[in-house]
Amino acid sequence: MKTFLVLGAGTAGTMIARKMAHKLDSHDWKVILVDRDEQHYYQPGFLFVPFGWYKPEQVIQPKRKFVPSNVEFIISDIELIEPDKNRVTLMKNKQVINYDYMVVATGADIHPEQTEGLKDGGWRQNIFDFYTYDGAAALAKFLNTWQGGRMVVNVVENPIKCPVAPLEFLFLADWYFSKRGMRNKVELVYATPLSGAFTKPRASTALGELLTRKNIQIEPDFMVGEVDSGKNVIRSYDEREIPYDLLVSVPTNMGAEVIGRSGMGDELNFVPTDKFSLQSKKWQNIFVMGDANNIPASKAGAVIHFQMDLVAENILAHMTGKEMPGKFDGHALCYIESGFSKAILIDFCYDVEPLTGTYPLPAVGPFSLLRESTINHWGKLAFRHMYWNLMLKGIEVPLPSHFSMLGKNN
């Protein structure tokens, strides 16, 4: 009996475990899925929590609900991965799992302790994050009674999960304070280490214009060196200071600590991975999916969806000594919630930046690209249902894996 091991039961791990259990002959293969947490989080939903949109059960569900019966599911922390020995040791009962193939899908988390002063006095007082459910819920409570002032959203360093989320947060804040009749009492500031609103030129221009239109100030090239929660200022390495009354921080994102402990990661504990095949650069029987790898694609659920089929194909091909057919093109598709029941859609890949045009989707679309529209907003909201009811349950989602120029203006 051979073992196919999946570390991490988030979006990528849950989906690939199900897929491989379906594809591999159960007489020869056992599929094991390991995660330390009983709860599955719909992370894109965290964005809405501070503004009182979602109840906990809309973004948190038991992981077991999405693990099929032909996958053995173990809840435990991982003590050590020894890829040279094809062996993983769990914390629980020091159980040792010897694997033949492994998918690492251990995700990424925020690390506020990486920034000087970020976790000092102000943390969860007037400094919050929205990348954890707890942080987003605490911020909701704070905003509920906030009388206004200067709200600064600060991205500490890249890469981060969902690079557009900080912008969406600002757009939603603009809408939220308007709705409460207090927009004139709130100053909105975006401090980013990037030179503009976004990483790719055309989207950066379009989103930058939207920030201006919504009266949101941007402080570009701001690399935070220190949070001074005594004085309520953030200070950059080049000595610029931004005062805040409320700081919403997107702290440094890092891969799982066990990746670092096991000597498998880069300086941020992300696993060096071939950007086309998703195979580990060092170990042929290890594939790395979702946020855990270091490929230059967005860390986002849609990206995982686009990786899924081709990684499964690659693993099966590699098992039989064939050439791996699947080539990931870096495809990302993101709805950017822009407030007032509108959203922008961007669709891009390794080689093509987000462009204007339309995104065709039979029966529902077309969605407009790089431009605000109401249908995009409904697309964004529909995604949550699609996630819980289709994606995680292995039901086909009608979004083609490969990037296409169809409908795009260039």
Add this chain to the structure above:
Amino acid sequence: MAPRTIAGKTVDFNDEGFMTNPDEWDKDIAVEIAKEEGILELTPAHWKIIDFCRQSAVETGKAPTLRAITTGANVTTKDLFTLFPKGPAKKVAKVSGLGKPEGCV
């Protein structure tokens, strides 16, 4: 993409001002790009970082991120900002003839 003449050589740059072929790079070009970026003189401390970035790019095929530089070249973020003000990772990548660091996707 547009070629232009720098330090007496014709070299390709992309729209964002990064060289497109690291093999076309040499130290004279580095000095000229540095000047364009407002760094009037490249000191041994600058060269230590540039050398690290060039070497890192040979090994990984891409320009290192800010964190990769501070970890790998054993320099503090603060010092890096003093040497290459405003966006040091991008600035070093430019001066070193490499592409835009992929930290920003």
